[in-house]
Amino acid sequence: MKPALVLLLALLLPVVGSAAAPAGPDPQAIDATVRQVIARYRLPGIAVGVIEDGRVVFARGYGETVHGSGDPVTDKTLFKIASNSKAMTAAVLARLVQQGKLQWDDPVVKHLPAFAMHDPWVTAHMTVSDLLVHNSGLPEGGGDLMLWPEPNLFTRDDIVRGLRHIRPAYGFRAGYAYDNLLYVVAGQVAAAAGGASYEELVRRELFAPLGLSGCRLGEFALKDAGSVAQPHGRDGDQVVRTRGDADIIPAIASAPAGGIRCTLDDMLIWANSWLAPTAAQEAWLGEAQRAEMWKARTPMPISRLKRQWDDTHYYAYAYGFRLADVDGEWTVSHTGTLGGMYSMMMLLPDRRSGFVFMINGDGGSARTVLGTALLKLFTAPGKSLGVDxxxxxxxxxxxxxxxxxxxxxxxxxQPVSASELREWLGVWRDPWFGEVRICAVGEAVEWRAAKSPKMHGRIGRLDGRHLLVWDDEAVDEDAWLAFSREGGKARLRMAKFNPDGDFSSDYEDLAFVRERGCE
Known part of the structure; x- marks a missing residue:
């Protein structure tokens, strides 16, 4: 961390911690705020919980697990928490540090000899700490196509091997760009140091001692999980179920970055273990490692709206948490986004207060609005713009x-025929994504990935360019294709159809070379 940031935080934190805090919100105000957001954004379902001075004062489900089903969301409904999983992964590592099984400044290669980044110097110097703070040099969302759409056939070992082929977007420890792959690597480090799989470690070191009995990860049967929220999207003005669960939920490689599911009851226990830990919870993770978890590591850019709405002056990433000042108060938070599900955990440590909510619909803007409106009920009710x-x-x-x-x-x-694309048909390979087949299917041409079964679609032509439109709704962004010949080899580059599309569709990081024909 830059010395200037350390000094800034040292000056700021005592100030925000000493500000006189207004009283927390009453349940009626919380309920009214949530209902306004549901109505504004037509959310299919949401679970919301609020903690004040270490006590749960509000916990309620609204709407349905599946739109139109009549099955209600409750505080026992299981939701995907997406990237709120990252703090749990970091906490497992903190437990292993507390037990003396690893150190934060251990080189990653000490625990994973096969680990490598694009630059050998970075490989040698990257530490366990670096895996958690988004300053590695990887491009934003670099390599996420090995994680999503899920399920796929990429393993965590594939991810460890693939990282060396992803070119950096900036210098090591010289900036901030959100990534997911290194949290998967962190899960592998935990497994190596802890002597058990990541899934077993999370259950042993986190779920069991904290009593998070409803949380799930790894493979499980849907029928055994009770109430489970299903993701939703929009088809025009209609709310529709999308990417629904199969009867057996598979284990997924992305779990350390965003694959844990929990109920509202579990998330409130998790939040309160940070805000007002019991003696048993303090023994679970002591003061030294709690301080490490909440130490600012990487400065983050502050958006115009954060400055305008929250009067934010500093913003930094810690181990699985984001730190910021809001209306003169210290906050610790994170969000989660995953294919039709959104979550937020917001903590106000000096008040021992905070809130958690999980949405099972198209809720990006709804999360921002609800998170801001609920936070203002604590920090600056008189300055709130309200939901609308x-x-x-x-x-x-x-x-x-x-x-x-x-x-x-x-x-x-317009459809493209096999004869029109004859020059480019064949089996192609990218160093980290692996093989794809671009081959004739009847009169059409299909693009199909070997290790990501949902990624298949037909190639067409639009405005003089080749366009790949996916067959499966689980694939977020359609893609432009650009074929060329360089150095005597046929090459393929890709780009998002919508340049503002989700960064996890990192087509721009792919560089395919044709290896052989379709037969």
Whole structure:
């Protein structure tokens, strides 16, 4: 961390901790805020819990696990918590440090000899700590196509081997870019140091001692899990179930980065173990490792809205948590986003207060609005814009923003025949993503990934460019394809159809070379 940031935080934290805090919100205000958000964004279901001075004062489910089913969301409903899993992974590592089985400054290669980054110097110097704080040099979301769409056939060992082929976007420890793959590596480090699989370690070191009896990871049967929220999206104005669970939920490689599921009851226990730990919880993770977990590591950019709405002056990433000042108060938080599910955990440690909520619908803006409106009930109720006020700001582009170019109409695309693409048919390979087949299927041409079974689609032509449109709704972003010949080899590069699309669709990091024909 830069010395200037350390000094800034040292100066700021005592100030925000000493500010006189207004009283927390009453249950009626919380309920009214949640209901406004549900109505504004037509959410299928949500579970919300609030802690005040170490006590749960509000815990309620709204809506349905599946839209139109009549099955209610309750505090016992299981949700995907997505990237809120990261703090749990970091806590497992903290437990292993407390037990003397590893150190934060251990080189990763000490525990995983096969680990390598693109630069050999970075490989030798990357520590366990570096895996958790998004300053590795990897591009934002680099390699996420090995994690999602899920389930797929990539293993955690595939991810460890694939990292060396992903080119850095900035210097090691010289910036911030959110990544997921290194949390998967962190899970492998934990497994190596702890002598058990990541899944077993989480159950042994986290779920069991904290009593998180409803949380799940790894393979399990849907029928044995009780109430389970299913993800939803939008089809025009309609709320529709999407990417629903199969009867058997498979183990997934992405679990250390975003694959844990928990109920609201579990998440409130988890949150309160940080806000007002019992004697048993303090023994579970002592003061030294709690301090390590919440130490600012990587400065993060502060958005215009965070400055405007929250008067935020510092923003930094810790071990699986984000730290910020909001209205003169210290906050510790994280969010989760995963294919039709959104979550947030927000803690105000000096108050021993906070809240958790989980949404099973298309809720990106809803999460921002609800998180801000609930936080303001604690920190600055008199300054709150209210649900509609925050929602209206989000829906209105800033005055200085350049208008975005309209995306081409995909419906205008024309099919491409196998004879037209004859020159480019064959089996292609990217160093980390592996093989794809671009081959004739009848008169059409199909793109199909070997290790990501959901990634298959037909190639068409739109505005003079080749466009890949996926068959499976689980694949988020369609892709432009650019074929070329360089150095005597046929090459393929890809780019998101929507340049503002989700960063985990990291097509731009792929570099395919054709290896052989389709037969």
């Amino acid at each position: 006020g925050y929602a209206d700001v989000l829906a209105t582009p800033p005055p200085a923003a350049a208008p975005k170019a309209a995306l081409p109409d995909i419906a205008r695309r």
